[in-house]
Amino acid sequence: MSRIGKRPVSVPAGVTASLEGKTLSVKGPKGTLTMSLADEVTYAVEEGHISVQPVNDSKRSRSFWGMQRTMVQNLIVGVTEGYTKTLQITGVGYRANVQGQNLKLQLGYSHDVDFAIPEGITIATPDQTTVHISGIDKQKVGQVAAEIRRWRKPEPYKGKGIKYAGEYIFRKEGKKK
Structure with a gap:
């Protein structure tokens, strides 16, 4: 299984993440970014981190897992550093x-x-x-x-x-x- 997908994405201080329906919004010092969420993966926004997990053990869900986690990480880095x-x-x-x-x-x-x-x-x-x-x-x-x-x-x-x-x-x- 994917190793990168197992790690939750840490949300630094000064950045807020909110999950509304099929959209993840991340707001930070440089601006706001949004991302449409995939159906094959579940997302959880908790204190200090965002976790991404596959819906089931199918090949399609597992292939989406690491990429979706990386896309969430890119949102966090974009609003903090650019x-x-x-x-x-x-x-x-x-x-x-x-x-x-x-x-x-x-x-x-x-x-x-x-x-x-x-x-x-x-x-x-x-x-x-x-x-x-x-x-x-x-x-x-x-x-x-x-x-x-x-x-x-x-x-x-x-x-x-x-x-x-x-x-x-x-x-x-x-x-x-």
């Missing part, structure tokens, strides 16, 4: 800057790419080749980072493009004479 992804831009003339509610990217195309910053997401550009994406919803932060990266993925010969910080780009050797 999530951040960092993108690095590599290439001559490639740069990014925030202008109001838009991220302006210059990626070697004949036009600039204007990316509208979604609600609940904060984007900062400390320099022209670094983009910090932050927010309280882990899924939304990752989705925004993936959409920005999709405009110019890193290529294997020179490594030009947008990559995640710490990502390794497998480099290929160029053509030989």
Whole structure:
């Protein structure tokens, strides 16, 4: 059986969790997040922790168990600390800057790419080749980072493009004479 699912999710001081019907709401210093609950798992909000248990011993219930527990943990971490992804831009003339509610990217195309910053997401550009994406919803932060990266993925010969910080780009050797 799952080991991660057996551990209850601890709720730190300053965070409140409430279970109403098929919705779990978590409120903390950074904001409020809600999650729809799965039928295959039971939830219990107690003093200082939230426990997640499978409804029965079926394969479907057990497969939902660990994932649902992790999603509850992500809600708690999101409202207390938040999530951040960092993108690095590599290439001559490639740069990014925030202008109001838009991220302006210059990626070697004949036009600039204007990316509208979604609600609940904060984007900062400390320099022209670094983009910090932050927010309280882990899924939304990752989705925004993936959409920005999709405009110019890193290529294997020179490594030009947008990559995640710490990502390794497998480099290929160029053509030989």
